[in-house]
Amino acid sequence: MEVITHIAGAYKIAELQADTVLLDNADNALQIFVDLYYQDYERVIVHEKNIIPAFFDLSSGIAGEILQKCSNYKMHxxxxxxxxxxxxxxxxxxIFESNxxxxxxFHPTVAAALEKFNQVK
Known part of the structure; x- marks a missing residue:
């Protein structure tokens, strides 16, 4: 996994890049979030290809578990x-309600995500 750093306003943002699935369960997500937090990141950009496809099947519950970790640990x-x-x-x-x-x-490009981060206070 490679972490690319972006700055948007006062925020240091980690963009995760990998050739494999990084977020395949809530425990992996939590470990990544904690690792990033201790590197002074409070925000993360994750590419859809690095998330287990079951995340996008809401009946699997994986999305809810991972997003609960975001909420609990204040990781945008x-x-x-x-x-x-x-x-x-x-x-x-x-996706509509989350946005x-x-x-x-959820955004189509990294540039769109960074623009949204710039708007978030």
Missing amino acids: MYIVGDFEKYPGKSIRDF KGKLVN
């Missing part, structure tokens, strides 16, 4: 990717 996570391939109404509604908030957002 923006997921970047092509979400058009997930046509289900529940995931589409979930209204500040903690977890």
Whole structure:
């Protein structure tokens, strides 16, 4: 895993890059969040390809478990990717509602995620 550092406003943001799945369960997500926190990151950009596909099947519960870790540990996570391939109404509604908030957002590009981070106070 490679961590690319971005600065948006006063925030140091970690963009995770890897050729493999990084977030495949809540424990792995928590370990990554804790490691990043101790490196002074409070925000993370994760590419959709680095998240287990079951995350996008809300009935699996994986999304809820991982997002609960974000909430508990105040780690803002923006997921970047092509979400058009997930046509289900529940995931589409979930993405829409998440993007209204500040903690977890879904964006098509890293640039769009960074722009949103710049707007978040």
